[in-house]
Amino acid sequence: MSKFKPFHEFQKPLVGISHEAYLDYIEEVIPSDHLCRLVKEVVFSLDTEAIEAKYSFNGQKTYHPKLMLSLLFYGYATGVRSGRKLEEKCISDQTYIYIMQCYSPDHRTISDFRKNNTKEIGEYFVDIIRIFNELGCSQVGKIHIDGTKLRSNASGKRSRDQKGYEKWLSEITEEIDKIIKEAEAIDKHEDESCETAGQHEELKQKLTDRNYLKSKIEEALKTMKEEDKKKMNLTDKDASHMKAGGSKDVRLSYNCQAAVTDEGLIVAAEAVTESNDRNQLKPMIEQTETNTKEPVEEVAADSGYGSYTSYEYLEEKGIDGYVPDNNYRQYIKGEYEKEENRYHYSNFNYDESTDSYICPEGKPVIYSKTRKNRTRKRQWNHKVYRGRECRECTKRSLCTKTKVRELLIDIREPLLQKMREKLSSEEGKKKYLKRQYTIEPIFGHLKFNLGYRNFLLRGINKVAAEFKLICIGWNIKKMLKLGIMPEMI
Numbered sequence: 411m412s413k414f415k416p417f418h419e420f421q422k423p424l425v426g427i428s429h430e431a432y433l434d435y436i437e438e439v440i441p442s443d444h445l446c447r448l449v450k451e452v453v454f455s456l457d458t459e460a461i462e463a464k465y466s467f468n469g470q471k472t473y474h475p476k477l478m479l480s481l482l483f484y485g486y487a488t489g490v491r492s493g494r495k496l497e498e499k500c501i502s503d504q505t506y507i508y509i510m511q512c513y514s515p516d517h518r519t520i521s522d523f524r525k526n527n528t529k530e531i532g533e534y535f536v537d538i539i540r541i542f543n544e545l546g547c548s549q550v551g552k553i554h555i556d557g558t559k560l561r562s563n564a565s566g567k568r569s570r571d572q573k574g575y576e577k578w579l580s581e582i583t584e585e586i587d588k589i590i591k592e593a594e595a596i597d598k599h600e601d602e603s604c605e606t607a608g609q610h611e612e613l614k615q616k617l618t619d620r621n622y623l624k625s626k627i628e629e630a631l632k633t634m635k636e637e638d639k640k641k642m643n644l645t646d647k648d649a650s651h652m653k654a655g656g657s658k659d660v661r662l663s664y665n666c667q668a669a670v671t672d673e674g675l676i677v678a679a680e681a682v683t684e685s686n687d688r689n690q691l692k693p694m695i696e697q698t699e700t701n702t703k704e705p706v707e708e709v710a711a712d713s714g715y716g717s718y719t720s721y722e723y724l725e726e727k728g729i730d731g732y733v734p735d736n737n738y739r740q741y742i743k744g745e746y747e748k749e750e751n752r753y754h755y756s757n758f759n760y761d762e763s764t765d766s767y768i769c770p771e772g773k774p775v776i777y778s779k780t781r782k783n784r785t786r787k788r789q790w791n792h793k794v795y796r797g798r799e800c801r802e803c804t805k806r807s808l809c810t811k812t813k814v815r816e817l818l819i820d821i822r823e824p825l826l827q828k829m830r831e832k833l834s835s836e837e838g839k840k841k842y843l844k845r846q847y848t849i850e851p852i853f854g855h856l857k858f859n860l861g862y863r864n865f866l867l868r869g870i871n872k873v874a875a876e877f878k879l880i881c882i883g884w885n886i887k888k889m890l891k892l893g894i895m896p897e898m899i
């Protein structure tokens with residue numbers, strides 16, 4: 411008796427087998443709950459007319475947008491996204507063959523489709539979220555927001571400030587002059603000697619390259635002046651130098667923001683050029699509400715999002731927020747209660763009846779004026795309190811470097827105190843902690859398991875669309891985990 415399954419002696423080469431027969435075979439082999447089936451059902455439920463309208467009736471027939479979208483969504487869900495790898499998968503992997511119905515587009519077609527339909531990809535991201543809602547699989551009211559840095563598809567060596575670009579431009583102009591002189595000398599030598607030197611093609615190529623580079627530099631200089639930018643990259647003008655969390659490396663990156671529900675569905679996604687998260691809470695909540703058509707009732711985000719402006723916004727909208735400020739950790743650790751921090755402003759006691767503070771030495775610090783200031787990025791609205799008996803105080807050198815101690819208290823300070831109290835409560839701790847187990851593992855999975863540490867596309871609009879493709883991949887996989895079967899779509 412044999413230990414092994416028998417060889418299939420009847421095996422014949424697959425050459426000549428019809429696509430129908432092969433697809434019938436694959437249809438039998440792929441399990442009914444496989445991700446590729448769900449991707450296909452999701453894509454076929456989307457309205458792709460906007461993309462279809464871009465194609466003309468003239469010329470060769472092309473691949474249907476539904477097939478191309480299925481290919482991209484499935485690829486991004488499984489960590490395959492380069493045009494060449496997707497091209498290869500379309501002939502070697504039966505799940506891809508199933509998705510592409512035996513068609514095998516080349517890598518250029520795949521990457522052009524991705525580049526040319528960025529706007530529509532953003533719309534499909536929203537449509538897929540709505541499928542979730544219609545199936546009743548998500549509690550959209552509660553969200554967790556976080557951001558992560560993904561590297562851009564550009565080298566940091568090509569970033570310059572205005573002076574750097576001007577210097578580069580003069581170097582390139584000199585080089586171009588040199589090439590032209592060299593070509594003229596060769597021409598002269600050929601005329602005199604009646605011999606062909608054979609360097610024309612090489613010089614012509616060199617000149618074309620340098621002229622192209624020169625035009626790019628001139629374009630960059632113009633953009634810098636128009637947009638008042640201090641520094642810019644030549645390859646990807648929107649990418650900025652950013653420090654990734656926990657790392658000392660500063661790299662050209664994009665800050666990718668996501669809002670996630672308790673179930674792990676990404677309901678809002680955006681790539682921004684600002685390196686910190688301070689101004690991203692409001693846009694992410696707004697995008698969530700637009701995408702889901704439901705109000706956000708509760709939000710948790712880390713201290714990067716904590717600011718007076720955020721607290722004010724949450725208060726105005728009546729959203730239950732769990733967002734610590736930058737000093738919250740020191741506050742709960744009791745750092746400000748230590749003797750070396752005796753004169754920290756948090757140790758001044760506020761007296762609401764007189765709108766004044768009592769300093770740690772028991773002296774009054776009273777209201778003087780309200781100072782308002784506003785810049786393009788920030789806004790200050792401070793109440794200024796001044797010590798009354800500081801000149802005679804023996805501890806003055808420990809408390810202030812000036813003659814009189816001044817306290818600058820933001821008029822929104824009570825909102826910060828309220829947030830700290832809420833976060834310190836048992837319920838607040840639980841809700842804030844949940845954020846760590848909800849959104850952070852998603853970024854971990856995307857970056858470390860699927861390898862999405864950088865973008866393939868360039869420019870903020872294309873990068874934002876690529877980030878949404880990554881999120882679409884995650885969301886469709888999430889559907890399967892939540893028990894949504896292809897036949898339910």
Ligand code: SF4
Pocket residue numbers: 769770771772773775797798799800801803804805806809810815
């Ligand atoms: S310097 Fe003024 S505010 Fe500071 S401890 Fe002395 S009296 Fe109080």
